[in-house]
Amino acid sequence: MCLCVFSQLCIAQSVLGLGDNNRNQLPEIGVVASDAITIDKEKIVGDIIMRQLRGQAPLVQDPVLQEYIQGIGNRLVIHADNTKFPFQFFMINNPVLNAFAFYGGHIGIHTGLLAASSTESELASVLAHEVAHVTQRHLARRVQMQKRNSPLQIASLIGGILLAMADPEAGIAAVQASSAAGQQANINFTRTNEIEADNIGINILYRAGFDPQGAPGFFEKLLAQSRGRSTQLSFLQTHPLPADRVAQTTTRARSFGVRNVPPSLDFHLAKARIQGRYMSSPKRNINLFSSQLASSNNAKQKGAQYGLAISLFELQRYDEAKNILDKLMLNDKENLFYLDLMTDIYIKQDAPSSAISLLTPLWLNKPQNSVLTLNLANAYISAQNFEPAIQMLRDLLLVNKENFLAYQLLNDAYSRSQMKKEAHMTKAEIYALILAYPLAIDELQFAYNQVDSDTLEKLRIKGRIEQFREAQASMMSLNI
Known part of the structure; x- marks a missing residue:
């Protein structure tokens, strides 16, 4: 091909x-x-x-x-x-x-x-x-x-x-x-x-x-x-x-000559993540990654360990997966691949507070990092502490307006905290991101009905509805 x-x-x-x-x-x-x-x-x-x-x-x-x-x-x-x-x-x-x-x-x-x-x-x-x-x-x-x-x-x-x-x-x-x-x-x-x-x-x-x-x-x-x-x-x-x-x-x-590029750890971690989460079954992946543990390539070996942890996680063997990650993180505490999986493990073990403690100091140092923000927000939502999750997700969307996962988490936080108007408005943005403007407009109409006497908020929602209508009309008439 x-x-x-x-x-x-x-x-x-x-x-x-x-x-x-x-x-x-x-x-x-x-x-x-x-x-x-x-x-x-x-x-x-x-x-x-x-x-x-x-x-x-x-x-x-x-x-x-x-x-x-x-x-x-x-x-x-x-x-x-x-x-x-x-x-x-x-x-x-x-x-x-x-x-x-x-x-x-x-x-x-x-x-x-x-x-x-x-x-x-x-x-x-x-x-x-x-x-x-x-x-x-x-x-x-x-x-x-x-x-x-x-x-x-x-x-x-x-x-x-x-x-x-x-x-x-x-x-x-x-x-x-x-x-x-x-x-x-x-x-x-x-x-x-x-x-x-x-x-x-x-x-x-x-x-x-x-x-x-x-x-x-x-x-x-x-x-x-x-x-x-x-x-x-x-x-x-x-x-x-x-x-x-x-x-x-x-x-x-x-014509460019020889260039010796050292093995990339992030590459092997990304490759293991794809294999572990999107390809084959966890049991087959365990056999695959186990066979790679003896590799003389240090980056590939760590990738195999990480892939093994993912496979164990998929089989709900959370303690075993965590033991592998603990060792990997001894000398690499800020590795985003490790932190993301460790957050998932803590949440599955009903220990989101441990994830919050792990991620907070790192997030305070890099508040615009999307991986840290999304994981920390997810941990707060799992802990049913919705206010900080909502604030950090809204801040992230100010600089990354098309972060689909951030909108999904924000919608979850609003829904679970019974903030119906905000949940409908966020759902509208999700629909707009997938070009479903009629559904987005419906969600904004639902949000409008949740507003009592706040005239400014009603005008803001009406304005967004008009923007979606114009975007849909423009799309349908656009020639190239």
């Missing part, structure tokens, strides 16, 4: 039906393509698609993994050229090796991709490739080149995009069977953008301090996975064949 089946380019072409009649004459790097889609509109479209993904795709709402993958992404973006907007990295619970990018700097990877990576540089090479797709504005450039009779409405694209992300072959088939089948039946994707993204991605990878050999290393995995599949299928998926890309990326990576 090709590396970027769900890449920014692939999504655009499979859904929009963009042809390849331009002889691959690409503009110079960094061309804005503003006559096709402006930067501002690209951000708007990206936000709409991201909201729809939250509602229909199995996004991983895991604060530790989210912080890890965003951290890797940010490290790459800092060393990329032509960045036009903040990037958002996220994960989808899917065992298939894939990654994709779309409008507005949104980049998603499947859990299977991280699980299959052997090193952090391999993982980073995939993210760097997707960053290159975004910074080179491949999607906008293809839109610019396509001679279209009329613009397409974003509302008509979203379903096909989501389906293509879940299953590229089914997604393309569904799009071809749609009302726009006449334009899309002869899809023929260019390979030039993929090669450009490979080359620029390796450059970003190297500048960010990773091993450039991570790119051909990961392509080797794809090559092994694709054996036995027809070359025709690979061609229809519009990317250079894996064997070709291994040779090309190997040559490119060698």
Whole structure:
């Protein structure tokens, strides 16, 4: 299977039906393509698609993994050229090796991709490739080149995009069977953008301090996975064949020389977390992690211990899991992976006060850290001490307005403390984050009915209802 089946380019072409009649004459790097889609509109479209993904795709709402993958992404973006907007990295619970990018700097990877990576540089090479797709504005450039009779409405694209992300072959088939089948039946994707993204991605990878050999290393995995599949299928998926890309990326990576990057503990902890929580059964995972305990790689060994603790936790063997974590935390007391699991253990053992004591001094030192905030708030809610949880979650949402898990915890806190108006208002924001504006408006109407004589609060709720109505109308009429 090709590396970027769900890449920014692939999504655009499979859904929009963009042809390849331009002889691959690409503009110079960094061309804005503003006559096709402006930067501002690209951000708007990206936000709409991201909201729809939250509602229909199995996004991983895991604060530790989210912080890890965003951290890797940010490290790459800092060393990329032509960045036009903040990037958002996220994960989808899917065992298939894939990654994709779309409008507005949104980049998603499947859990299977991280699980299959052997090193952090391999993982980073995939993210760097997707960053290159975004910074080179491949999607906008293809839109610019396509001679279209009329613009397409974003509302008509979203379903096909989501389906293509879940299953590229089914997604393309569904799009071809749609009302726009006449334009899309002869899809023929260019390979030039993929090669450009490979080359620029390796450059970003190297500048960010990773091993450039991570790119051909990961392509080797794809090559092994694709054996036995027809070359025709690979061609229809519009990317250079894996064997070709291994040779090309190997040559490119060698030009940067050798870089010895030490093993990353966080990478092995993230990989173990995905295996332990999203792949296979706890009993099978115990056997897997037990076999890795003798590894000479210290980071991998600790990852195996952590994965073993997660597997024991999943089997409700909380004391055994805690014993492993206690040892891991002896010399690494602020490790967010360990702290998150330890919080879960304390809550399951009906000891949320122990979690509060563990997390509070760390949170006071880093009050804007989302992992610490969400875990501490969860512990307070479990202890039925709702006021501090509500305050810290509201503070977090001031700086991270789209933190879905924070809204869910806040809604739980409001509901359990019988703050009905606030619970409805928070539920409305949750619905808005998944593009369910009618349901969001209903929740605000319920909240409005909970207000007695507070005229200012009523006006505020009415204003938010109007904002949601305008957002829905704008989405339905938006053309690209």
